[in-house]
Amino acid sequence: MSGRVIVITSGKGGVGKTTASANIGVALANTGASVALVDMDIGLRNLDILMGLENRVVYNLVDVVEERCKLRQALVKDKRNPNLSLLPAAQTRDKTAVNAEQMKKLCLELKNTFDFVVIDCPAGIESGFQNAIAGAEEAIVIVTPEMSAVRDADRIIGLLEARKDEIEQYRLVINRIRPAMVKNADMMSVEDVLEILSIKLLGVVPEDEEIIISTNKGEPVSGTDNTRSGLAFRNIARRLRGEDVPLMDLDVQSETWLNRIVKFFTPVRV
Amino acid sequence: MDERRRTSFRRVLMSKIAIISRPDQGVVIDVSGCSDLQEAVEHLTSTLQVSSQFWQGISVDLNLGGLALNQEQLGRILTLASSVGVNPRNILAQNAETKQALATSGLQSKALQNSTLPAVQVFQGQASISGEAVLDATQTTSQTPARAHSLDLAQKTSESLDTFQCRFEEDGGEGSAIAIDTTDGRIVMLDPDADSRQESELSSVSVFEEGKSTAPSKDNSTLYIRANLRSGQAISHEGNLIIIGDVNAGAEVVAAGDITVWGALRGVAHAGIGGNVSAEIRALRLDPIQIRIGNAIARSPDAPNFKAGLSSGPTAGPETARLVDGKIRITRSHFES
Numbered sequence: 001m002s003g004r005v006i007v008i009t010s011g012k013g014g015v016g017k018t019t020a021s022a023n024i025g026v027a028l029a030n031t032g033a034s035v036a037l038v039d040m041d042i043g044l045r046n047l048d049i050l051m052g053l054e055n056r057v058v059y060n061l062v063d064v065v066e067e068r069c070k071l072r073q074a075l076v077k078d079k080r081n082p083n084l085s086l087l088p089a090a091q092t093r094d095k096t097a098v099n100a101e102q103m104k105k106l107c108l109e110l111k112n113t114f115d116f117v118v119i120d121c122p123a124g125i126e127s128g129f130q131n132a133i134a135g136a137e138e139a140i141v142i143v144t145p146e147m148s149a150v151r152d153a154d155r156i157i158g159l160l161e162a163r164k165d166e167i168e169q170y171r172l173v174i175n176r177i178r179p180a181m182v183k184n185a186d187m188m189s190v191e192d193v194l195e196i197l198s199i200k201l202l203g204v205v206p207e208d209e210e211i212i213i214s215t216n217k218g219e220p221v222s223g224t225d226n227t228r229s230g231l232a233f234r235n236i237a238r239r240l241r242g243e244d245v246p247l248m249d250l251d252v253q254s255e256t257w258l259n260r261i262v263k264f265f266t267p268v269r270v
Numbered sequence: 271m272d273e274r275r276r277t278s279f280r281r282v283l284m285s286k287i288a289i290i291s292r293p294d295q296g297v298v299i300d301v302s303g304c305s306d307l308q309e310a311v312e313h314l315t316s317t318l319q320v321s322s323q324f325w326q327g328i329s330v331d332l333n334l335g336g337l338a339l340n341q342e343q344l345g346r347i348l349t350l351a352s353s354v355g356v357n358p359r360n361i362l363a364q365n366a367e368t369k370q371a372l373a374t375s376g377l378q379s380k381a382l383q384n385s386t387l388p389a390v391q392v393f394q395g396q397a398s399i400s401g402e403a404v405l406d407a408t409q410t411t412s413q414t415p416a417r418a419h420s421l422d423l424a425q426k427t428s429e430s431l432d433t434f435q436c437r438f439e440e441d442g443g444e445g446s447a448i449a450i451d452t453t454d455g456r457i458v459m460l461d462p463d464a465d466s467r468q469e470s471e472l473s474s475v476s477v478f479e480e481g482k483s484t485a486p487s488k489d490n491s492t493l494y495i496r497a498n499l500r501s502g503q504a505i506s507h508e509g510n511l512i513i514i515g516d517v518n519a520g521a522e523v524v525a526a527g528d529i530t531v532w533g534a535l536r537g538v539a540h541a542g543i544g545g546n547v548s549a550e551i552r553a554l555r556l557d558p559i560q561i562r563i564g565n566a567i568a569r570s571p572d573a574p575n576f577k578a579g580l581s582s583g584p585t586a587g588p589e590t591a592r593l594v595d596g597k598i599r600i601t602r603s604h605f606e607s
Contacts, residue, residue: 126312147576151501154518158500162354185577192580196518196536198498 003034003111006118006240007136007167009160011152013123015144016175019211019220021120022050023230024140027222027237029084033115036075038087038106040132041122042097045089051078052218053086062090065102071109080223085114095127100134107135116240125159133163139170140202145177145188150196157199171202173236178207179250190247203236204247205229299356302335302364307343310334314350332358334368341371490527499523499537506543519559519579528552536579538562547593552603555579556589561598563591568598 008021018041025037039047042062048054059074064087071087078084087110090097110117121132133139139160143153153172160170174193181187190204208229214221221230222237228248235245304310332351339347351358361377363369491509499505499513501520510527521537523529528550529541535553540562542549547564557579560569568591570578577583588603 147574151520154520155501158503161500165353188576189582192577192582195580195582196516198516 003113003115003117004138005107005111005136006116006138006140007121007133008118008140008142009121009129009132009156010123010142010149011125011129011156012149015142015149016205016211017123017142018046018050018120019215020140020142020173020175020205020233021118022047022220023222023233024237024240025084025116025118026051026078026081026220027234028116028118028240029078029081030223030234031237031241032083033241034083034085034113035116035118036085036087036110036114038110038117038119039089040103040119040128042089042128043091043094044122045091047120048076048086048088049218050215050220051086053078053088054218057088060088060090061106062093062097065098065106071106080219095122095131098131100131103131103134105135125155129156129159133160133167137166137168139167141170141172141197141199142175143172143193143197144175145182145190145193147188150188150193154197157197169200171200172197173203173205174201175205176207177204177250182250201247202239203232204250205232205236206250298331298333299351299358300333300335301347302333302337304335304337307337307339307346310337310347311350314347314354330356330358331360331362332356333362334365335362336364337368338365339363339368339371341374344368344371344375492527493525498533501537511541517553517558525549531556534579542593550590550592552588552590554588555581556591556600557583561591563593563598566593566596566598568600 008017008024010017018039021037021039025035029035037047037051038061039045040061041047045060048057053076056076056079058076059069061074063069064071064074075085075087078086107117107119119132119136122128141153141156141160143149157170160167172194174190177190178187182189190201194201206228208221208227210221210227211229214224214227220233221227222233224230232248235248238245299314301310301314332347334347348358361372363372491507492512493505493507493509494512494514495505496514498515499517499521501518504522504524505511505513506522506524508526510530511523511525512530512532513523514532516533517523517531517535517537517539519536522540523531523537524540524543526543526546526549527541529535529539529552531539531551531553533553534555535551535558536555537558538560539551539558541551542564543562545564549563551558551561551563558570560567562568575583589600590603591598591600593599
């Protein structure tokens with residue numbers, strides 16, 4: 001079996017790489033695929049917290065690379081979906097603890113066992129980033145509709161483009177979009193971001209308070225129903241599996257019952 | 271020469287790596303501005319990635335300058351270069367260890383001919399500076415006095431006029447000059463009195479009369495690039511530059527002649543480097559962070575508009591920037607059928 005190695009990256013920090021990694025991982029696993037989530041943010045590990053698996057971590061990625069344990073010993077099985085495993089980062093080490101060759105070897109080993117290997121890349125463009133993309137065949141670039149995030153994503157895409165031989169495709173996820181602000185031209189729209197970055201769009205995730213709640217609970221939103229962000233991540237997972245899923249309607253938020261009543265009584269202007 | 275002007279010139283090419291194209295002779299990739307291997311690797315990875323196809327069929331020389339590399343490190347650089355499709359024809363090195371590594375790898379370190387790298391011309395201002403300005407080449411170890419070199423070089427360069435030009439305006443009567451430092455692609459201030467300035471085998475300097483400096487660059491070659499230039503990527507060319515694609519914010523394009531962007535120009539563009547005041551910058555959407563023509567600089571408005579450079583934004587359509595009375599003017603482009 002040969003799985004797909006997908007790195008989730010952004011350049012800028014705080015745009016939602018780890019959240020996206022956790023949610024895409026969970027959503028992919030819930031479609032029936034076997035998934036390994038790899039936390040490459042060595043020294044600043046978070047993915048285990050988001051997954052609610054912090055208390056189960058025994059070995060980590062650096063232990064595997066340095067051959068202190070077997071790969072399967074370090075993999076932490078998810079408590080909800082047995083298809084999903086997490087390879088946690090080391091917290092007591094830093095980015096220099098691994099190198100690109102070791103990562104390539106690790107990715108090769110992982111993709112022999114799993115359908116999807118999802119790598120959570122650290123922020124920045126230094127060695128941590130270089131190691132995270134070393135073994136990847138696909139990349140998902142996360143961006144928020146802000147100038148600084150778009151600028152950094154542009155830089156990252158430039159770096160990915162240079163590795164066309166290894167990274168076959170890279171697609172964009174626009175995270176934390178606020179439709180009301182876009183409507184008022186206070187925020188870049190999906191079209192604006194795509195115009196600057198000119199790459200393929202994989203999905204759009206609306207800003208959602210549920211994300212914070214789910215992070216605290218250690219249960220990614222894509223595993224639960226009734227959240228708009230969760231639905232967006234599930235759609236992304238389906239697109240990754242080759243399904244043709246249309247973008248969700250971002251204006252749903254205005255369709256609350258109150259709005260509907262207001263709309264009902266508002267005369268239609270032609 | 272005041273500090274303000276100095277910084278504005280210094281900013282011309284911030285990259286530690288320069289891509290210098292030479293008419294009919296391919297391209298020199300110059301990493302000598304980097305202080306160590308790590309830096310060279312980082313800048314090579316980030317700057318060279320115009321497109322892997324871009325380098326195909328282009329004859330490339332690699333200038334390692336004074337970088338000290340052992341065989342393994344040299345191997346890393348070469349692997350990296352070949353991974354973006356660059357297979358250098360000649361490798362230039364000035365460091366003894368690097369030369370040794372090249373020799374053991376079966377590669378020869380070659381000296382570039384004077385005519386193969388863009389020569390630098392320092393124009394003499396009316397307040398007349400003496401022609402002792404020489405290039406800042408920190409890598410050489412020779413202790414030859416500056417004066418002898420500049421005289422020598424003045425003769426050498428007269429046959430290679432197709433060069434980068436840098437116009438010097440004297441404002442204080444001080445004997446300082448500006449020259450383009452070809453060893454790392456940056457413009458540096460030079461002090462002709464400083465004996466420590468050395469001339470490298472890669473560079474040349476000549477002194478010209480003031481009157482000739484306004485002439486457009488004699489090099490009319492045009493570099494044609496079909497790619498989006500993304501943040502962190504930089505291109506410089508001695509002639510005209512045409513880019514089919516966008517130049518995004520954070521990218522830099524520098525040319526001795528005109529710059530034409532068939533797309534949106536959102537980054538920094540400097541046309542007419544070397545004092546070609548008739549150079550123009552034109553783009554389908556002209557929303558640069560900064561544009562520079564010759565010695566003039568114009569910047570974008572202080573209140574940034576995130577819609578600038580976007581089709582949903584306020585841009586008027588194709589526009590051209592040119593120098594009018596020493597100031598940059600932007601006008602709507604009119605195309606006559």
